[in-house]
Amino acid sequence: MAELTVRIENKQYIQGTNVLDNIEFDLGAGEFVAIIGPSGCGKTTLLNLISGLEPSESGNIVFDGEPLNDQMCPPIGYIFQQPRLMPWLTVEQNLKLVQPNTHSDTIGELLSSVGLEGKQDCYPRTLSGGMQRRVSIARAFLINPKLLLLDEPFNSLDAPTAARLRLLLIKFCQRQGCSVIFVTHDLQEAVYLADRILFLSQSPSRIVHQEAVALTRPRTESGAAELSWQAALLAKYPSLLAGSVI
Numbered sequence: 001m002a003e004l005t006v007r008i009e010n011k012q013y014i015q016g017t018n019v020l021d022n023i024e025f026d027l028g029a030g031e032f033v034a035i036i037g038p039s040g041c042g043k044t045t046l047l048n049l050i051s052g053l054e055p056s057e058s059g060n061i062v063f064d065g066e067p068l069n070d071q072m073c074p075p076i077g078y079i080f081q082q083p084r085l086m087p088w089l090t091v092e093q094n095l096k097l098v099q100p101n102t103h104s105d106t107i108g109e110l111l112s113s114v115g116l117e118g119k120q121d122c123y124p125r126t127l128s129g130g131m132q133r134r135v136s137i138a139r140a141f142l143i144n145p146k147l148l149l150l151d152e153p154f155n156s157l158d159a160p161t162a163a164r165l166r167l168l169l170i171k172f173c174q175r176q177g178c179s180v181i182f183v184t185h186d187l188q189e190a191v192y193l194a195d196r197i198l199f200l201s202q203s204p205s206r207i208v209h210q211e212a213v214a215l216t217r218p219r220t221e222s223g224a225a226e227l228s229w230q231a232a233l234l235a236k237y238p239s240l241l242a243g244s245v246i
Helices: 043-051 091-096 104-113 129-142 159-176 187-193 224-236
Strands: 004-014 017-027 032-036 059-063 076-079 147-151 179-183 196-200 207-212
Touching: 004 043, 017 043, 017 207, 032 187, 043 076, 043 147, 043 179, 076 129, 091 104, 091 129, 104 129, 129 159, 147 159, 159 187, 187 196, 187 224
Parallel strands: 032 179, 032 196, 076 147, 147 179
Antiparallel strands: 004 017, 004 059, 196 207
C-alpha cells in the first residue's frame, strides 16, 4: 500500500486559470522521489498542497491511509528554499518551535549530528548560510517525520557546502527510513538522490514523464554511471527539462 497518494484535479489562484492540472502519483514507504519542472510551473504549490499549508479544493491527498485534511498533526517535515529561522530566537529555541518539550541534551545531540556542536545558544545572524540550512534540516528531523518535503533547499549554496548537505540528507533519510519528495531544478542532483523522478510540464502543470533511477547505491555525484544515465535520458527526451516529451 502506498504511504502517500496524491490526486489533484486542479489548483487555481485566479478564477479560470489552473496552476496544476490532473497531478496524480503515489509515493511508497521509504521511497525518495524528485520532482523537476520549469520555473513557475507550480512545484512549490504542489509541496504546499501535500503539506497542508494550502487547501486542496479539488482532489484528494491520502497519507498513511487517511485523508491529509483529517489529520491533526501529520508527521511531515518540510525544508523550505530558505531556512526560515526566527532571527530573535537562538538555534535551540528555533528547534523547540516544532517540539517544545524536547530536552536540551536531545537538541545538542541532533546539532552535533549535523556538524553544529555547541551552537545551541547562537542566533541565526551569527551563522553562515550553510549552517542555517543545517539547522533547518535538524528542525525537520526533530519530529521524526514519516514524510519529508524539500523545496530546492541547496540551490543558493556553494558547491562544496551543497555536496556536504546532500550527503547529510542521505544519511538522515536512511537512518529515519522516511519517504521523501524533493523539488529541484538540477537533474544531476535528482539522479544522485532519487529512486524515481517526476517531470512536470509548463503551467498548468501535469506529469509528462516519470523515470525510475536504475542505478545502484551508494552513488557518486558526477560519477560516470550517473552522468551516462542522465545523458541517455536527455538524448531520448531532449525537451524534458523544458516540460515536454515531444
